[in-house]
Amino acid sequence: MTYNLMNDPNVWVIAGLVFVLGALIGMFLTAGGRRKWKARYKDEVTNRESWEREHAKLKSDYEAREADYRERDSLRGAAVRDSRDRDLDGDGVPDAADRRPADDRRA
Numbered sequence: 825m826t827y828n829l830m831n832d833p834n835v836w837v838i839a840g841l842v843f844v845l846g847a848l849i850g851m852f853l854t855a856g857g858r859r860k861w862k863a864r865y866k867d868e869v870t871n872r873e874s875w876e877r878e879h880a881k882l883k884s885d886y887e888a889r890e891a892d893y894r895e896r897d898s899l900r901g902a903a904v905r906d907s908r909d910r911d912l913d914g915d916g917v918p919d920a921a922d923r924r925p926a927d928d929r930r931a
Contacts, residue, residue, distance in 0.1 A: 910918065
């Protein structure tokens with residue numbers, strides 16, 4: 825008589841017990857898991873939304889500072905140009921040219 829492993833009732837009983845044990849462990853591990861993952865998901869969504877709000881606020885603050893820097897830089901450039909072309913006495917000649925001697929041989 826040949827011995828076949830699949831015809832042995834002990835193998836079937838062991839396979840059935842392993843299946844039942846796996847099902848019990850699976851149910852035990854997932855018990856209450858629906859609430860747990862939903863709570864973690866909602867916490868993650870609120871955390872992400874708060875980060876997005878903070879990022880938007882920081883971005884708007886950065887853009888406001890950047891606009892202020894650009895305005896200051898343009899005003900600084902205008903002030904430098906204005907100081908070079910200044911004509912306080914109103915004679916039509918810039919003050920920088922008034923300070924230079926008219927005759928280069930005397931200077």
